[in-house]
Amino acid sequence: MRCLRALAAAAICAPALAVAQPSDPCAGPTTAEMRMCAAQKLGAVEAELQRYLDAARRVARPPSALDASQAAWMGYRDHACRAAASQYEGGSLQPVVALDCRLRLARERTLELWRAYLAEQGDLQQPATTP
DSSP states (O other): OHHHHHHHHHHHHHHHHHHSOTTOTTOOSSHHHHHHHHHHHHHHHHHHHHHHHHHHHHHOSSHHHHHHHHHHHHHHHHHHHHHHHHTTTTSTTHHHHHHHHHHHHHHHHHHHHIIIIITTTOSSOOOOSOO
8 A cells, every 4th residue: 555655645746846956956855945946946947038028118019019928928827827836736746846837838938039139139038947
């Protein structure tokens, strides 16, 4: 019986461990620590996304097209991350998966904004897409 419980725990935790790299400081021993660390990372990544969005808005013609695109992207992000996290409904990994999804998509969006609006400007350097 203990073996079955250990296997079940390993199956549940394996996706979260696969998400976190071995050198990832957010690969804490508890999901609460993982969640807290991921939330802190997300705050920093979203602040960077906002900085790139503000810079892109200054050069976008018309800026309203970028704003509409950003609103649509935010809706996509919310739905996609909700769907990914729903695979862990009721489990302690659910919020960790949701945060990791938002983190990954925010990094991708920042790079997308840079490529579409800022690469030729030279004001901001290419953002990193990994931690």
